[in-house]
Every structure is written in C-alpha cells, then in structure tokens.
Amino acid sequence: MKPATGTALVTGANRGLGLETCRQLGRLGWRVWLTAPDPDEGQQVRDALRSEGLDVHFEPLDVASPESLSTLAGRLEQQGVRLSALINNAGVAMDGFNAHVAEYTLAVNFFGPLHVTERLLPLMEEHGRIVMVSSSLAELKDYPPALQQRFDPPPSKEQLKALLRSFVEDVRDGVYEARGWPGSAYRVSKLGLNALTRLLAQELKPRNQLVNAVLPGWVRTQMGGQHAARSVERGADILVWAATLPPEGPTGGLFINRRPIPW
Numbered sequence: 001m002k003p004a005t006g007t008a009l010v011t012g013a014n015r016g017l018g019l020e021t022c023r024q025l026g027r028l029g030w031r032v033w034l035t036a037p038d039p040d041e042g043q044q045v046r047d048a049l050r051s052e053g054l055d056v057h058f059e060p061l062d063v064a065s066p067e068s069l070s071t072l073a074g075r076l077e078q079q080g081v082r083l084s085a086l087i088n089n090a091g092v093a094m095d096g097f098n099a100h101v102a103e104y105t106l107a108v109n110f111f112g113p114l115h116v117t118e119r120l121l122p123l124m125e126e127h128g129r130i131v132m133v134s135s136s137l138a139e140l141k142d143y144p145p146a147l148q149q150r151f152d153p154p155p156s157k158e159q160l161k162a163l164l165r166s167f168v169e170d171v172r173d174g175v176y177e178a179r180g181w182p183g184s185a186y187r188v189s190k191l192g193l194n195a196l197t198r199l200l201a202q203e204l205k206p207r208n209q210l211v212n213a214v215l216p217g218w219v220r221t222q223m224g225g226q227h228a229a230r231s232v233e234r235g236a237d238i239l240v241w242a243a244t245l246p247p248e249g250p251t252g253g254l255f256i257n258r259r260p261i262p263w
C-alpha cells in the first residue's frame with residue numbers, strides 16, 4: 001500500500017538519521033519541518049534539500065530548551081501548521097559518565113521528546129503518528145529483573161519522571177551502582193523513552209494518535225561511527241515507516257526492521 005502523505009516535523013535533523021528521514025519523507029511527497037539547534041546549519045541543510053526539489057522548511061529547536069520549544073510552537077501556530085507526524089529523533093551519546101552527563105543526556109533523550117510531544121500535541125492531526133527513536137541498548141531482556149521492574153509495566157508519567165531524576169541524583173551521590181542502575185546515561189534515557197512511549201500510546205489512544213518506538217539498528221552516523229553495520233538510508237527506513245503508518249496501524253509498540261519486538 002502507498003504510504004500516506006502529510007506534514008512531518010523531525011527533531012535533530014541537520015545530520016544523521018534525522019536529515020535522512022527528512023529526505024526520504026520529502027521524496028514520498030511530504031512537507032517536512034526540519035528542526036535543529038543551530039540556525040545556520042539548519043538553513044544550509046534545508047537549502048540543500050530544497051535544491052533536490054523537496055518541500056522542506058526550517059525552524060530552530062533545541063529540545064532541551066523550554067524557550068526554544070516555546071518559540072518553535074508559537075511560530076508553527078502562527079503559520080497554522082498541522083502535523084501528521086512528529087519524529088523525536090534528536091539524541092546525544094556523551095563521552096564520560098558523571099552527574100552532568102546523566103542530567104544532560106536525560107534532558108535531550110528523555111525529557112526532550114516528552115516536552116516536544118506535549119507542546120506540539122495540539123498541532124497534531126487526528127491519526128497523527130509520534131515516533132520515538134530508541135536503541136537496542138534499552139531492551140529490557142538485557143537488564144536484571146529488579147531494574148526491569150522499575151520500567152515494566154511503566155509507572156505513571158509523574159513516577160517515571162521522578163524515577164529518572166532519581167537516577168541523576170544517584171549518580172551525583174555516587175550510589176547509582178548500589179541502587180541497581182547501569183553506568184550509562186544513554187541506556188537509562190532510552191529505557192525511560194520506551195516506558196514513555198507506552199504511556200503516551202495509552203494516553204493518546206482516545207485521540208487516535210499512534211505512538212511507537214523504533215530501533216534504527218547500528219547506523220553509520222556521527223553517533224554510530226564509521227564502522228557501524230548500516231547505512232543511514234537503511235537506518236532511516238524504520239523512522240519513515242513509523243511516520244507513515246495508516247490510521248489502523250499499530251500503537252504502543254517497539255519495532256525493528258518494520259517488525260514488533262518485546263520491550
């Protein structure tokens with residue numbers, strides 16, 4: 001079946017999987033709002049995609065900045081933008097491990113998608129799709145039962161936020177190992193993102209929004225590195241697939257290679 005067309009917004013789209021997702025959606029005939037933290041870089045990338053004949057617009061967005069998100073939302077509202085898909089792609093995998101790394105990683109990879117989704121929800125069309133870009137490093141089967149139980153089943157949204165804040169505090173206090181956390185902020189951020197996906201999918205069912213998490217595989221981007229197994233074109237396929245699901249498509253799932261897998 002031919003995928004639906006519409007209007008999509010992609011975060012962290014100046015390079016890597018975000019940029020390639022904008023390109024692939026553009027080629028499918030979608031209007032795309034490419035967002036990125038740096039305005040100069042974002043505009044350059046927008047111009048490059050436009051020169052390929054694609055319908056691409058740019059707005060700055062730092063997903064960890066409430067001011068930046070508020071400005072973006074206001075500008076989209078002013079222009080009467082309606083979104084058929086929101087792709088929460090922006091992410092960081094920082095070097096080192098300390099309380100600052102933990103806090104900033106969660107700010108971008110967990111609280112970023114949460115706040116962006118909540119703020120842009122009023123702009124979403126019925127049957128809109130929300131895509132969370134997760135990681136195979138957050139599959140629950142790879143963690144001890146005590147840690148699995150914190151995320152599965154997911155607690156309430158407020159409890160989940162508190163749980164992730166407690167991780168940062170435990171790193172700051174040097175007790176994260178004793179409290180059963182892995183020594184990786186990236187892993188914890190994506191564990192949180194998966195739980196959030198499940199909660200939002202339930203919450204937004206009555207509004208007919210589809211919320212799914214996707215795994216791109218190990219992809220040759222700045223984050224994945226040059227030795228990664230997958231091309232960026234192949235990695236972006238799952239983001240595009242989840243953004244173009246039909247109205248009766250799945251919600252509340254975790255997908256790789258267009259197939260569902262357990263959380």
Ligand SMILES: NC(=O)c1ccc[n+]([C@@H]2O[C@H](COP(=O)([O-])OP(=O)(O)OC[C@H]3O[C@@H](n4cnc5c(N)ncnc54)[C@H](OP(=O)(O)O)[C@@H]3O)[C@@H](O)[C@H]2O)c1
Pocket residue numbers: 011012013014015016017018036037038061062063064088089090091092108133134135136215216217218219220221222223224225228
């Ligand atoms: N590559 C892989 O193997 C792999 C595997 C599993 C999951 N993922 C996930 O896929 C997503 C994209 O990763 P990638 O491989 O394309 O990485 P990438 O090439 O490092 O790109 C990351 C993007 O996120 C943006 N970003 C970082 N902080 C941001 C912020 N505060 N606000 C808005 N944008 C921000 C970056 O913008 P700047 O250029 O301005 O920093 C960049 O555009 C991430 O969520 C990542 O966790 C990747």
